[in-house]
Amino acid sequence: MHSVSRSDVEDFLFAEADLLDRWRLPEWLTLFTDDAKYEVPCTDLPPDASPDSSLFYIADDRIRLGERVKRLMKRTAHAEFPHSKTSRIVGNVRIRARTDQEMEVSCVFHTLRTKDGTTDLYFGTSNYRLTTNGEDFLIREKRCLLGSEGLRPHGRISIVL
């Protein structure tokens, strides 16, 4: 992946944010590899903590991520019914490392979520491991490190960060 430019990566991350803002979650899921991970550690853990030995907020493998998407598209996912409105800003995109097959990318996210008259801010850094299927980027790992102290006042991560 040596020929990839930062703006290529930015285009991809902006498109991902757009799918999430428009609640096109099944389509968003196709951005992930079969061995993908999506993780949100608790905010008092070191950034490289392992969900095998520490308590996270979210530690999905590809199967559970699929269940998360299916769930969020149902009326019975009460916390997101009716769906909240979100607006994601992705910035400070940097390519941290790269090999032939993989890239490590970091960015800052600011996500606003509005539901039932209340607007909350989720912010932090997302670390990605990206690979490619020859044409498009695929996400092998997405770890969102919340910048807040705990999850207050919003209290939950019912959307995808």
Place this chain on the structure above:
Amino acid sequence: MNADNAQPALLVDPAQRIFKVARRNFVDPEIYEAEKERIFDRCWLYLGHSSELPKPGDFISRVVAGRSILFTRDSKGQLRALMNTCPHRGAQVCRERKGNAKSFQCFYHGWVFGSDGKLRSQPGEDSYPEGFKDRETSNMQAAPRFETYRDFNFVSFDRNIIPLVDYLAGAREYLDVICDQTDAGMSIVAGSQEYSIRANWKLLTENSIDGYHAATTHASYFDILMNTTDNLSTGRMGGFGHDLGNGHAVLEYGAPWGRPVAQWIPGWGEAGKSEIGRQYDKLLERFGKERADRIALMNRNLFIFPNLVVNDIMALTVRTYFPMAPDYMVINAWALAPNDETSWARKYRLNNFLEFLGPGGFATPDDAEALEHCQRGFKNSKEAQWNDISKGMGKDKPSYNDELQMRAFWTQWNRQMFPTPIPQIKGVAA
């Protein structure tokens, strides 16, 4: 207090099987203020688990009922709960969340305290009389009461409260059942879930011991469980709710999910089968079949009045919560696990935990949504005044999905809030 002059908080008539709770209890600022004094200043409140401070000098700063508490293990290894305020001019002495320190220095004027809270030195000592450092008033104050049961540490701001073991009443036996999962002790796993719900704290008390809501509130979680039959056990189902005295209550029941100690599900494979089998055999050897089955196969949602929940379900969680306003609470939750479990078991335990529990899981966000919508519904409390928690009243053995547990909580709450019943209104709980 105006809270006393109002309408009754509860309407109870056992003969008619009526048990109603005034919705005002969830919204009225005067009730909220009265709760600070009559509930949170008069109970044992969970501070933390001994395993969180493994070494001398370890410390955690934590807020309990609005107080800033410094929880330390001093140089001799003794646990301490110190009021985190400088005896000199009041500044918070420790401003870090956790760590290890030989001493704490207040940054305002530089007074230095040991991890036992005793004053070690202060700048300009020659301007103080001889023996100043030996005065008790020169030290950081200890919490008025601090006691421990099986590594669960509690503080109370009521000097005259009964001993913790007596306060726990029937909850003590259930804590024993939970702690007996292992003979190697238990530890809090790294990582604290620190979240909030925009609802009254008592709604989370009710929700934590509510076996009635699962089928509807958590329909989407059970869909996932049923989609993957590998994740289902064929063990026993159903169970009962119990009033444990002093406002404590528990549900004890069988459920289809896997339990790290010790109910195997096919999704855990052969490696899991031998690990879970090993756990079960150890229990069998220590306790015999009846108690081993109870520890291994039954689930417990244990509530300790007024704000501690220990859920021994698909994982083991400790959760405590405090009101910040009538319609806002903060919650801290941790995973608890046996010290002697394998890395395989630890991984599956945490995996199990996250599927259901916590603010990023498939269930807790929907609980929060339900509670917040109750709080919104209570805006109608002048017109629509009462909650009904009569389900299962009059039964000899109320089911785990009846509402006995909530009645136990509310009866104690009412007893502490309104020790003298309002005489002119018939049917008010004493």
